[in-house]
Amino acid sequence: MSARRHRFGAAWYAAPAVVFLAVFFLYPVLRLLLLSVQIEATGELTTEHFHRALTAEVYVRVLGITFGVAGETTLGAVVLGYPLAYWLARQPLSRRGWLLMLVLIPFWTSYLVKTFAWMITLDQSGIMNRALVGAGIVPSPIDVLHGRMGVRIGMIHAMLPLAVLTMLPVMLSVERQLPRAAATLGAPPGQIFWRVFFHLSLPGVAAAGLLVFITSLGFFITPALLGGPRETMLAQLIIAQVQEMMNWSFAGALAVMMLLAALVTCWVYDRLFGLSTVAGEATASDRRGTLLLRGVGIGLLSAVAAVHAAIGGAMARVLGRRVLCTFLPAYVVLVLLFLCAPTLIVVPMGFTDSSFLSFPPPGFSLRWFETYFGSPLWLGATLRSFVVGFGTACLATLLGGFAALALARSSGRWQAALFGLLIAPMIVPRIVIALGLFYLFAQLGLVATELGMILGHAVLAMPFVFITVAAVLKGYDWRLDQAAATLGASRLRVLVEITVPLLKGGLIAAFLFAFITSFDDLTVALFVSGGVTVTLPKQMWDDMILQLNPTLAAVSTVVFVLVTTLLVLAEWMRRRGEVR
Amino acid sequence: MPGCCAEVRAEGVKLLADGVSKRYGPVVALEPVRLEVRAGELLTLLGPSGSGKTTLLQIICGLVEPDQGRIFVDGRDQTDTPVHQRDVGLVFQNYALFPHLTVGENVGFPLRMRSVSASETKRRVQDALDMVQLGHLARRFPRELSGGQQQRVALARCFVYQPSVILMDEPLGALDKKLREHMQIEIKRLHRATGATIMYVTHDQEEALALSDRICLMNHARIEQIGTPGEIYERPLTAFAADFIGISTALRGRILGGMIETPEGRFHLPPEAVGVEGSDALLVIRPERLALGQGTNVIAGTVTESVYAGAETRLLFRLATGTDAVLRLPIGMPPPPIGAAVTATWEPGAAVMVPL
Numbered sequence: 001m002s003a004r005r006h007r008f009g010a011a012w013y014a015a016p017a018v019v020f021l022a023v024f025f026l027y028p029v030l031r032l033l034l035l036s037v038q039i040e041a042t043g044e045l046t047t048e049h050f051h052r053a054l055t056a057e058v059y060v061r062v063l064g065i066t067f068g069v070a071g072e073t074t075l076g077a078v079v080l081g082y083p084l085a086y087w088l089a090r091q092p093l094s095r096r097g098w099l100l101m102l103v104l105i106p107f108w109t110s111y112l113v114k115t116f117a118w119m120i121t122l123d124q125s126g127i128m129n130r131a132l133v134g135a136g137i138v139p140s141p142i143d144v145l146h147g148r149m150g151v152r153i154g155m156i157h158a159m160l161p162l163a164v165l166t167m168l169p170v171m172l173s174v175e176r177q178l179p180r181a182a183a184t185l186g187a188p189p190g191q192i193f194w195r196v197f198f199h200l201s202l203p204g205v206a207a208a209g210l211l212v213f214i215t216s217l218g219f220f221i222t223p224a225l226l227g228g229p230r231e232t233m234l235a236q237l238i239i240a241q242v243q244e245m246m247n248w249s250f251a252g253a254l255a256v257m258m259l260l261a262a263l264v265t266c267w268v269y270d271r272l273f274g275l276s277t278v279a280g281e282a283t284a285s286d287r288r289g290t291l292l293l294r295g296v297g298i299g300l301l302s303a304v305a306a307v308h309a310a311i312g313g314a315m316a317r318v319l320g321r322r323v324l325c326t327f328l329p330a331y332v333v334l335v336l337l338f339l340c341a342p343t344l345i346v347v348p349m350g351f352t353d354s355s356f357l358s359f360p361p362p363g364f365s366l367r368w369f370e371t372y373f374g375s376p377l378w379l380g381a382t383l384r385s386f387v388v389g390f391g392t393a394c395l396a397t398l399l400g401g402f403a404a405l406a407l408a409r410s411s412g413r414w415q416a417a418l419f420g421l422l423i424a425p426m427i428v429p430r431i432v433i434a435l436g437l438f439y440l441f442a443q444l445g446l447v448a449t450e451l452g453m454i455l456g457h458a459v460l461a462m463p464f465v466f467i468t469v470a471a472v473l474k475g476y477d478w479r480l481d482q483a484a485a486t487l488g489a490s491r492l493r494v495l496v497e498i499t500v501p502l503l504k505g506g507l508i509a510a511f512l513f514a515f516i517t518s519f520d521d522l523t524v525a526l527f528v529s530g531g532v533t534v535t536l537p538k539q540m541w542d543d544m545i546l547q548l549n550p551t552l553a554a555v556s557t558v559v560f561v562l563v564t565t566l567l568v569l570a571e572w573m574r575r576r577g578e579v580r
Numbered sequence: 581m582p583g584c585c586a587e588v589r590a591e592g593v594k595l596l597a598d599g600v601s602k603r604y605g606p607v608v609a610l611e612p613v614r615l616e617v618r619a620g621e622l623l624t625l626l627g628p629s630g631s632g633k634t635t636l637l638q639i640i641c642g643l644v645e646p647d648q649g650r651i652f653v654d655g656r657d658q659t660d661t662p663v664h665q666r667d668v669g670l671v672f673q674n675y676a677l678f679p680h681l682t683v684g685e686n687v688g689f690p691l692r693m694r695s696v697s698a699s700e701t702k703r704r705v706q707d708a709l710d711m712v713q714l715g716h717l718a719r720r721f722p723r724e725l726s727g728g729q730q731q732r733v734a735l736a737r738c739f740v741y742q743p744s745v746i747l748m749d750e751p752l753g754a755l756d757k758k759l760r761e762h763m764q765i766e767i768k769r770l771h772r773a774t775g776a777t778i779m780y781v782t783h784d785q786e787e788a789l790a791l792s793d794r795i796c797l798m799n800h801a802r803i804e805q806i807g808t809p810g811e812i813y814e815r816p817l818t819a820f821a822a823d824f825i826g827i828s829t830a831l832r833g834r835i836l837g838g839m840i841e842t843p844e845g846r847f848h849l850p851p852e853a854v855g856v857e858g859s860d861a862l863l864v865i866r867p868e869r870l871a872l873g874q875g876t877n878v879i880a881g882t883v884t885e886s887v888y889a890g891a892e893t894r895l896l897f898r899l900a901t902g903t904d905a906v907l908r909l910p911i912g913m914p915p916p917p918i919g920a921a922v923t924a925t926w927e928p929g930a931a932v933m934v935p936l
Binding site for chain 2 (some may be wrong): 175177178180181183184185186187188189191192195196200302472513
């Protein structure tokens with residue numbers, strides 16, 4: 001009897017998270033779905049909104065642009081990121097730790113800061129144009145901003161870290177013996193790479209493609225700031241429909257279309273690879289891959305391998321192996337520069353004494369930091385971001401931590417469903433969640449409240465908490481809990497005195513990740529703040545749309561330094577947690 | 581088949597490691613060693629972990645570059661040949677089967693790398709799998725097989741392309757004792773059936789004795805002794821060899837006047853033993869050579885334990901000097917009680933003397 005109750009207990013740890021997600025994630029998204037097929041005033045069912053979205057030329061064009069940009073971004077990020085991830089995977093563990101920070105910092109750096117960096121880098125009088133003109137490559141400054149190219153650069157830059165970080169764990173899980181085994185069986189380097197390593201890393205490539213594509217679908221910051229009117233994406237359209245037209249149903253229909261696109265992508269992916277790869281778990285192979293697809297794939301890889309082996313052999317003869325070996329490191333340096341340099345340009349801009357954002361800054365001054373710290377508007381937004389971030393981190397860590405515990409301890413048919421629900425907020429485009437929450441909060445009177453923001457951000461942060469804690473739990477020795485229980489500790493005492501202290505590193509890391517998620521979020525803030533309870537990203541967004549100014553550089557510098565510090569701390573805690 | 585093997589054997593040396601050595605910084609992984617593997621033989625590299633056997637194996641297959649020395653396969657210098665172009669096969673410790681390829685594709689991999697035609701590949705894969713009795717599992721993935729089956733696939737993947745030399749790196753290490761013994765017989769059978777030249781690495785002396793045509797015993801990055809299992813067991817050349825292979829009673833002493841003086845007494849030397857007068861030596865007596873009773877050489881002690889192992893019973897007794905001795909009781913003889921005083925004897929020719 002007691003044993004039965006005991007087992008019953010472990011799964012219940014997930015109950016608070018499930019209830020929370022049901023109320024603040026599933027319900028709002030489903031409500032949005034319903035809204036999209038209703039006439040708002042009467043509640044009558046209709047397909048009018050979808051009809052309009054799919055027939056009016058302007059909307060069809062936006063849909064096309066959205067998919068086009070998302071597709072380009074996915075291709076760019078995965079192709080550019082693969083060699084970097086491959087190189088990282090081959091580094092010795094000690095060195096990989098800090099090299100990885102060069103990807104993690106851009107990953108967690110606010111999209112606003114990254115986009116701001118590109119705005120001043122790509123500007124007509126920006127550093128890139130001055131370098132190009134100065135070197136005589138182009139006669140006059142080229143206008144990259146306000147066009148497709150600007151959006152491409154900004155989006156790929158924004159998504160590259162996500163692609164690398166998704167591919168890396170799968171690459172690391174490829175057993176090191178296998179390439180050596182292939183070599184002893186007679187496979188030359190090109191064949192080894194394509195037939196063995198690349199094939200085994202494919203689930204990671206697909207997972208990266210999936211996450212980048214879905215995130216790109218719902219993106220609006222980069223296209224709004226780096227693109228022109230011709231690069232308007234779906235999310236911008238949704239924002240405009242809500243904020244300017246107050247047309248909820250039509251916005252809902254657009255959001256549902258985005259959601260459907262995301263879900264279909266996920267479904268196809270799940271059929272082929274299994275969703276758990278997204279969390280860095282390499283399935284042993286293409287278990288679900290259909291036989292036909294597998295055959296075609298292997299045939300394709302052999303062809304590529306043969307071409308590679310031929311070219312590689314020829315190049316090795318012409319250039320020598322030594323020269324060939326420098327290609328990858330040189331490429332990696334270039335990509336890391338691309339990742340890190342733009343953000344680093346922002347920092348000196350914050351210390352300029354000029355009223356213009358020119359690089360290099362003509363002189364040094366702290367006036368823009370003084371402006372920032374002297375402005376009640378900026379300070380209020382900063383303080384609010386801290387409060388909301390702290391609340392979010394507490395709530396998400398508590399709910400997500402217990403959910404991870406439940407999932408690690410329970411097994412069976414509920415596990416897959418639970419896992420799916422817990423990472424779903426990462427897969428459903430943020431703008432869809434934000435819109436659904438806005439509608440719900442409007443009814444509950446939570447718009448423009450800190451509580452509303454905390455609840456919304458907790459939904460977004462929960463998957464990060466869950467994945468972080470679940471990863472630490474994977475190495476957790478459950479016999480310690482059993483030992484404590486045999487020594488007379490109750491379940492609660494075991495949790496408080498054994499489990500939580502041992503997981504401390506992972507839990508603190510999860511807490512910090514949740515904080516950063518909240519601290520960086522603009523999407524939920526855009527709607528839920530109601531324009532009154534403004535957070536730091538919202539204030540930055542408003543300024544960036546109106547007028548670029550050096551205060552933004554100062555604020556960006558503060559945000560960048562703060563987030564980087566928290567991140568380094570979180571990574572340090574996480575690694576300490578894993579070592580145990 | 582035996583006829584074919586004898587023929588191959590006549591060809592002589594298949595693999596020669598000539599003076600190869602390896603250092604990792606200050607650590608000597610392998611002192612310069614010279615080792616010949618004859619065509620068609622199964623030679624075992626035996627030694628404790630860290631004795632250099634895996635390093636030697638990796639140098640031979642090309643995964644590790646030697647600091648000095650050359651590797652010859654079939655008389656050709658292969659030292660600078662990259663791994664994938666060497667005609668040397670390797671069976672990995674934990675199989676290293678490709679998880680994304682089926683059993684059949686795994687076995688076919690080395691053939692595809694050698695551009696063997698599809699039909700030929702198909703036939704040879706099937707033959708190789710039939711040879712390890714897995715012909716019906718070609719379409720499965722490795723993870724769907726048991727440990728023993730995965731091991732057979734790894735063997736088939738190596739035998740299928742008939743490399744000049746097959747290296748096996750503790751291939752049975754992950755299997756349980758029963759399965760391991762079964763697979764040893766399987767490997768012997770494959771060896772006989774194919775006439776392949778095999779170099780086998782293990783730290784398990786029983787496995788080495790059971791499998792090998794010859795054993796190369798390694799210790800401290802050096803070769804300690806090379807010989808047939810019988811030679812190594814019956815005639816160890818060093819104290820390490822005597823101690824590492826089998827169990828025995830070892831009496832430490834000094835050669836004086838054609839006898840060996842030990843704290844336990846003066847004993848006759850084995851007839852063929854060559855000892856320098858006045859030098860230290862170790863007298864080694866195997867348990868089956870030692871019998872209860874009186875004779876030319878006698879040691880006395882008290883029984884500390886009797887170990888029943890099914891096929892035999894061993895009697896452990898401690899001599900007055902504190903040295904432990906062990907003998908095999910004749911079948912059917914009841915062991916004396918613990919604490920009983922016993923004497924044991926051996927023929928001078930039944931002991932081995934090794935220099936210290």
